[in-house]
Each structure stands twice: as C-alpha cells, then as structure tokens.
Amino acid sequence: MKNVLLLIVAFVLVTSCSTLSRKRDQQPDTSTQQTPLNSSKAEQDGPKLVVGIVVDQMRYDYLSRFYNRYSEDGFKRLIKEGYQLTNNHYNFVPTYTAPGHASIYTGTSPMNHGIIGNNWYDKFDDKVIYNADDNQVTGVGTESDEGKMSPRRMLTTTITDQLELQTQGQAKVIGISIKDRGAILPAGHAADAAYWFEGSDQGNFISSTFYMEQLPQWVTDFNASKKADAYLKTWNTLYPLETYTASGSDLNDFEKAPRGKETAVFPYDLKKLRGENGNYSLIKATPYGNSIVADFAIEALKKEEMGKDAITDFLAVSFSSTDYIGHQYGVNSVEIEDTYLRLDRDIARFLKALDQEVGKGNYTVFLTADHGAVNNPAYLQSRNINAGYFDRSDFREKLNKALVEKFSSDELISNISNDQIFFNKANVMKNKINPIDLENFIASIILDYKHIDKVFTRNALVSGTMPDGTGKLIQNGFHHKRSGDVIYVLEPAVISYSKTGSTHGSSQSYDTHVPLLFYGNGIKQGSSSKRTEIIDIAPTISSLLKISFPNGATGNPISEVLRK
Ligand code: ZN
Ligand code: ZN
Numbered sequence: 193m194k195n196v197l198l199l200i201v202a203f204v205l206v207t208s209c210s211t212l213s214r215k216r217d218q219q220p221d222t223s224t225q226q227t228p229l230n231s232s233k234a235e236q237d238g239p240k241l242v243v244g245i246v247v248d249q250m251r252y253d254y255l256s257r258f259y260n261r262y263s264e265d266g267f268k269r270l271i272k273e274g275y276q277l278t279n280n281h282y283n284f285v286p287t288y289t290a291p292g293h294a295s296i297y298t299g300t301s302p303m304n305h306g307i308i309g310n311n312w313y314d315k316f317d318d319k320v321i322y323n324a325d326d327n328q329v330t331g332v333g334t335e336s337d338e339g340k341m342s343p344r345r346m347l348t349t350t351i352t353d354q355l356e357l358q359t360q361g362q363a364k365v366i367g368i369s370i371k372d373r374g375a376i377l378p379a380g381h382a383a384d385a386a387y388w389f390e391g392s393d394q395g396n397f398i399s400s401t402f403y404m405e406q407l408p409q410w411v412t413d414f415n416a417s418k419k420a421d422a423y424l425k426t427w428n429t430l431y432p433l434e435t436y437t438a439s440g441s442d443l444n445d446f447e448k449a450p451r452g453k454e455t456a457v458f459p460y461d462l463k464k465l466r467g468e469n470g471n472y473s474l475i476k477a478t479p480y481g482n483s484i485v486a487d488f489a490i491e492a493l494k495k496e497e498m499g500k501d502a503i504t505d506f507l508a509v510s511f512s513s514t515d516y517i518g519h520q521y522g523v524n525s526v527e528i529e530d531t532y533l534r535l536d537r538d539i540a541r542f543l544k545a546l547d548q549e550v551g552k553g554n555y556t557v558f559l560t561a562d563h564g565a566v567n568n569p570a571y572l573q574s575r576n577i578n579a580g581y582f583d584r585s586d587f588r589e590k591l592n593k594a595l596v597e598k599f600s601s602d603e604l605i606s607n608i609s610n611d612q613i614f615f616n617k618a619n620v621m622k623n624k625i626n627p628i629d630l631e632n633f634i635a636s637i638i639l640d641y642k643h644i645d646k647v648f649t650r651n652a653l654v655s656g657t658m659p660d661g662t663g664k665l666i667q668n669g670f671h672h673k674r675s676g677d678v679i680y681v682l683e684p685a686v687i688s689y690s691k692t693g694s695t696h697g698s699s700q701s702y703d704t705h706v707p708l709l710f711y712g713n714g715i716k717q718g719s720s721s722k723r724t725e726i727i728d729i730a731p732t733i734s735s736l737l738k739i740s741f742p743n744g745a746t747g748n749p750i751s752e753v754l755r756k
Contacts, residue, residue, distance in 0.1 A: 235755060239556040239713035241499025242355075242733060243546065244378060244508040246293060247535065248371070248515035249696060250561035251523065252278070252705040257438050258532050261431075265540035267709075270559055274711030275753040276719040282563060282704040283725040284669035285662075285681075286610050286697045290323040291669065292562025292726070293377040293510065297350035299730030299745035301668035306347040307377065308671050313607035313614050315674075320609065321345075324373045326402065333398035333407045333415065338390050341372045342402035343381050348744030350380030351730040352506050357382065358739040364498055364505040368397075368489050370481050374510030374562075384496075387411065387488065389481075391473030395420035397488055410495035419487060420472050423480035428459040429530050439529040446568040447521045448692035450474070456521055456692075458530075477520055479534040481513030486538040490545040499550035504737060509542075510562075511535060522568040522694040556713045556736060558729060561706035565694040569685050579685035582643045584608070594637050599625060610697070612676030627677065634678045646681040653679070665699040710753045720752050 255267060262268050270276075282292065284301040286309055294307035302308045307323050314321045324341040331339015349357075352365045367379025367386035375386040385404060387397045396415040399407065407415075433442060440446075447456035452468040466474045475481050489509045492498065498505040514531055521527035539559075546555050569579035588608055596602050601623050606616040613634060620627055631649035638644050648666050653675075658664045666679055681699065682688075689695045696703045708724060714736045727747030734741045735749040 234551075234553045234713060237502070238737060239499075239504055239554065240501070241546070241550050241555040242504060242506045242737070243555060243557045244296070244506070244733075245539070245557060245559040246296060246369075246374065246378065246508075246510040247559065247561050247707075248289060248374065248510060248512040249518040249563060249565045249694075250514055250707055251564040251702065252280070252707055254528075254532055255707050258529060258536075261438070261529075261533055262536045263540055265543065266536035267539065267559075269540070269543060270557065270709045270711045271719075273717060274557070274709055275716050277708040277710075277722070277724045277750065277753070278719060279721045280560065280706055280708035280724045280726065281701070282706065283665060283727060285665045285699040286669060287563035287699075287703040288610075288697055289371065289512075289515065289562050290373045290377060293374055294323075294346050294350075295726050296560060296562070296729050297352060297378045297380065297508070298346070298348045298742045299351065299727050299734075299747045300348060300742070301727060301746065303668050303671055304348055304744040304746065306345060306671050306674055308669065308674050309610045310373065311609070312674065313609050313612075313676070315606065315614055315617075318606065320607070324376050326400070329400045329402045331398055332400055332404055333396055333411070334390050334394060336390065336392075336394075338372065338388075339398050339400050341376055341388075341400050343376045343379070343386075344402075346377055346381070349742045350378065351733050351742055352378065352380035352508060353382045354734065354740050354742055355504060355506055355737065356380070358737075359503050362503045364496055365508075366492055366496060366498070366506075367508040367510075368485060368492060369510035370476050370485055370512040371510065371515075374512050375508070378508035378510065387492075389476070389484070391470055391476060393471050395472035395475075408495070410491060414488060414491055419484055420475055423475055423478075423484055424462040424466050424472075425480075426459050426461050426463070427478050427480070429526065430533050433458060433526065436526045436529050439526045440524045440571075442526045444571075446571045446692055447525055447527070448690065450477070450520075456525075456527070458526070476513055477516035479513060479517070479531045481516070482511045482531070482535050482538050485509065485511055485513075486542050489542060493545060493549050499546075499555055511538075518565050519693045519695060522571070522692070523565050524567060524571060553713060556715060556733075557709075557711040558733065559707060559709040559711075560726065560729060563696045564701075564703045564706055565696045566685055566687060566698070566700070566702050568692070568694055569687060570691050572685050577685065578683070580643055580683070581691070582682050582686050582688045584688045587638075587641055590641065591634070591638060595634075598633060599623060599630075604630065607676075610676075611680050611682070613678040613680075614676040631678055638678070638680055643683050643686045644680050645683040645686075648679045648681075650675075650677045662699050665704075710750075714755050715753055716755055718752070722752070724750050 290310045298305045326342035355363045365383040367375035369375040370389045372388040375388045379386040442457045449456040572579035603619045607614040635647040658667045731747045731749045
C-alpha cells in the first residue's frame with residue numbers, strides 16, 4: 193500500500209513538473225506545412241496560434257516617423273498585409289505599463305480589472321504595493337524577490353484565460369517580456385507560463401511557483417547559453433549617424449547618459465558600462481533587450497511546439513526596452529530612432545520564425561502599445577510649446593499647510609501618488625470631518641496650485657457618469673475600492689520627472705494614442721481612421737476565436753478587421 197502511495201506521489205510529481213510537455217503530447221501533431229494566407233481551409237479552422245505583441249511606450253507616430261526606414265518584413269509587413277487602426281486610444285488614466293497591459297488583455301479599464309497603477313497605495317494594508325508582487329509564491333530560476341510575482345491582483349479574466357477555459361486548459365498560453373508585469377498580466381491567471389528577465393548579476397529568464405515548480409529544460413538551456421553576455425557589446429547606430437534625420441541631434445541637453453559616460457552619445461560600450469549600470473540590468477535599456485526577448489520567444493515557439501495542432505495556442509510577447517530607452521533618452525532621440533529600426537528587424541525575424549514553425553496564414557498577430565510618451569518638456573519649451581515640471585513635494589507641503597489652517601490637523605492625508613490623494617479615513621472620522629466636505633475643500637484649493645489643470649472628487653466619480661473627455665478617462669481609471677479620494681490632472685506636457693528623457697501616465701493624446709495592427713488568419717487587409725479603444729482588442733480576438741469575452745470586458749469587437 194505504502195509503495196503504491198509512493199508511486200502515486202511520484203507520478204503526480206513527475207506529471208506536474210512536466211505539465212507543459214504533457215499537454216502537447218495529448219494532442220495529435222498535425223502538419224506544420226505552409227498554407228497560403230487566404231486559404232479558405234485555414235481561414236475556416238481559425239488560427240493555430242495568436243501572437244500578441246505589445247511594444248512598451250510605442251507612440252502612434254513611431255510608425256509614421258520612421259516608416260521610410262523600416263524594412264519590408266517587420267512593421268511594414270503587418271501594415272501592408274494586415275489591418276491598421278490609425279486612431280486607437282487608451283480610454284483611461286493613468287497610462288502606465290501595468291494598467292495598459294491589463295486593459296489590452298482583459299478588454300476593460302482599471303475601474304473593472306483593478307490594476308490602477310504599476311505601484312499604488314493600498315489603503316487596506318496602509319502600504320504602497322506593486323501590481324504583480326505576491327508573497328504566496330516564490331521565484332523559479334531565482335532566489336530573489338524578483339520571482340515573487342503573479343497576476344492575482346488583476347480582478348477580471350484575460351482573453352488568454354478565456355482561451356484556457358474554452359479548451360479545458362488544452363491551449364498553451366505563454367507570456368514573455370523583460371518586465372515581469374509585461375509577461376504576467378497578458379498571460380493571465382490560467383496560463384501555462386510567464387517568463388521575465390532578471391537583470392543585476394543574473395541575466396536569466398525566470399518565472400514563479402504561480403505557474404510551475406521548475407523551469408522547463410529549454411529555459412534552463414537558454415539561460416545557460418548566456419546570450420545576455422553576447423548582447424553586452426557595443427551599441428552603435430545601425431546606419432551612419434548623419435542619416436538619422438527623424439530625430440534631434442545626438443548631443444543635446446534632454447537626455448541622460450548612463451553612469452560612467454559623460455554624454456548620451458553613440459557609441460555605448462556596454463561591456464565597459466555594465467559594471468556601473470547594474471550589470472545585466474543594463475541590457476534592458478538597450479535595443480538588445482528586445483533582441484533577447486525575440487530570441488526567447490522564438491525558442492518558446494519551437495520548444496513548446498506552439499501552434500502545431502488543432503487547438504489554438506497564445507503567445508504574448510511584450511518588448512520593454514523601448515520604454516527604458518524612452519525614459520532615458522526621450523521621444524526625439526537618435527537612440528529611440530535606432531531602437532525602433534532594430535526592433536523592426538527583431539519583429540521581422542520573429543514573423544519569419546512564425547512562418548517556418550506555424551505556417552503563414554495559420555497564425556494571427558496583433559501589435560499595440562501599453563501607452564505612449566510625452567516629448568521632453570524642456571525640449572518643448574525650447575520650441576515655445578507650453579510644457580513644464582510639477583513639484584510634488586512642494587505641492588504636498590502647501591496642501592498640508594492649508595489643511596492644518598482649515599481643519600487643525602496634519603494627519604488627514606495618508607498618501608499622494610499617481611496624481612491621487614488618499615485620505616486617512618480613521619483621522620477624518622476622528623476629527624468629525626465629512627469626507628465629502630474634505631474632498632470639495634481640497635478640490636477648490638488645489639486648482640490654484642501651479643500646473644494643476646482639473647480636479648475630480650471621489651463623490652463625483654462614484655455618483656455620476658462623466659459624459660466625455662478627461663472626466664471619462666479619469667472615471668474609467670478609477671476603481672471604487674482601490675483608488676484615492678481626490679484626483680488631479682496636470683496641464684498638457686507637465687510632468688513630475690527629471691529634466692532628461694520622457695515619461696507617460698496622462699490623459700493627453702501623446703500618452704493615449706498608440707498603434708494597433710492586426711495581421712494574419714481571419715484578418716482583412718486595410719486601414720481605418722475610425723476611433724477604436726484599447727479595450728476593443730480582447731473582444732476582437734474573442735470574436736475571431738469564437739470564444740467568450742473576458743468576464744469584465746467593456747470594449748467591442750472591431751468588426752472591420754475580421755473576415756467574417
Ligand atoms: Zn510601459
Ligand atoms: Zn515607462
């Protein structure tokens with residue numbers, strides 16, 4: 193009996209460790225032969241694989257600004273052979289990475305999926321939390337806290353979850369990114385795996401026990417090959433520097449050089465710089481961070497045999513280096529132009545691998561971004577455009593002073609973050625202050641503060657429906673339980689940030705307007721300037737796959753792009 197029990201335990205252990213390969217073995221291995229794009233059989237069967245590509249911090253105009261320099265096989269292939277939506281926007285604030293990725297895949301906004309920031313003040317625990325941190329899990333492939341991650345804080349299902357539910361878990365769903373949140377939120381709760389990159393002294397792709405007990409052999413092998421070392425080489429421009437006419441001059445006042453380098457100009461000797469810039473973490477802020485993600489995604493495609501049987505699989509890939517580079521060098525930098533020219537090549541390489549492994553016409557791709565970015569405000573000022581910098585600590589000081597004068601208490605505010613003011617409810621009650629009076633008082637006085645453009649109170653956001661404009665975006669980003677009590681909006685191109693580089697997070701079009709491309713199986717060829725919203729992507733893919741929408745979806749399918 194004992195032996196039988198041991199055998200059962202051993203069997204359970206073996207099978208649970210090899211979940212990824214077992215799922216595949218159950219499925220008949222149909223052919224991988226190439227099928228023409230418009231083949232009616234392939235169209236009828238639907239895609240064998242859906243590939244979601246998110247480019248972190250990709251503004252809409254990066255497609256047009258660098259268009260002439262893109263190859264025929266990358267972005268242009270998706271645009272020319274697929275369907276382009278040129279007026280696609282985020283429908284909420286704040287436009288950050290975690291809310292962006294969550295909204296793409298859940299088909300709804302933070303008001304429903306609950307991912308209200310990358311980090312936010314958790315009023316129930318009285319501490320600032322990170323969207324994906326999870327103490328109930330541990331890292332896989334790492335000992336550090338960087339592995340303690342899961343999508344548990346995302347309240348609604350993703351398109352990837354729905355695919356798992358529809359197929360009784362037989363679909364293979366994998367998320368990949370440099371950033372943990374870029375892999376975890378898209379992969380959803382029921383995924384087979386999410387992998388992200390650990391920098392510092394590791395240079396490996398890792399996961400967490402939320403998904404698996406140990407890394408598959410191919411991931412261990414990939415890490416052992418130390419590709420990251422090969423990429424820590426010299427970053428020079430792909431073409432002669434003088435041909436980069438879609439950007440400003442390489443040397444200017446608006447960029448931040450890596451530590452150990454005096455100016456932010458090419459070339460960057462990464463081997464020399466890695467010591468002072470977080471070792472393997474340095475790769476994140478170079479185009480090679482995207483290249484290693486493409487390498488890893490192609491390896492996943494092959495080793496996990498994705499898109500090779502009758503059950504649709506889903507590969508969610510997020511390219512994050514574009515964001516790190518944007519933050520450091522800014523929207524108008526040669527570094528950004530070069531990064532996109534190189535990403536174009538990585539995407540071309542990825543599409544070619546999809547052709548080879550899954551077959552042209554057998555897979556569907558969408559490409560979008562998690563938010564845009566503002567032009568560096570100091571640069572805009574140099575061009576006479578209104579822009580500026582918001583001093584958060586000065587604001588907090590002045591607000592506290594006003595509250596002491598009015599209510600004789602300096603303990604009414606718990607936290608100010610993501611342009612939200614969180615009340616200390618216990619102290620508000622203790623001082624017998626009506627929270628609505630406090631909201632209204634703060635709203636009236638902070639409008640006088642420099643660079644604050646608009647203010648919304650909790651009471652207004654929960655008791656009515658904002659018709660349109662900024663108010664609607666604020667409301668869509670406002671989660672009744674998790675969000676703060678007073679929300680302020682800064683003037684256009686005003687940020688709380690360093691004077692170098694770019695950032696994002698606002699309701700302005702430079703942050704909300706992002707690319708949206710669909711390509712491949714079930715997708716028409718064409719383009720439209722009809723306004724679409726980021727929450728429409730998941731319902732569109734649901735319709736293509738004929739599966740349920742994510743459970744909180746508020747978007748609509750973009751029927752123009754679908755063949756039937
Ligand atoms: Zn981002
Ligand atoms: Zn960013």
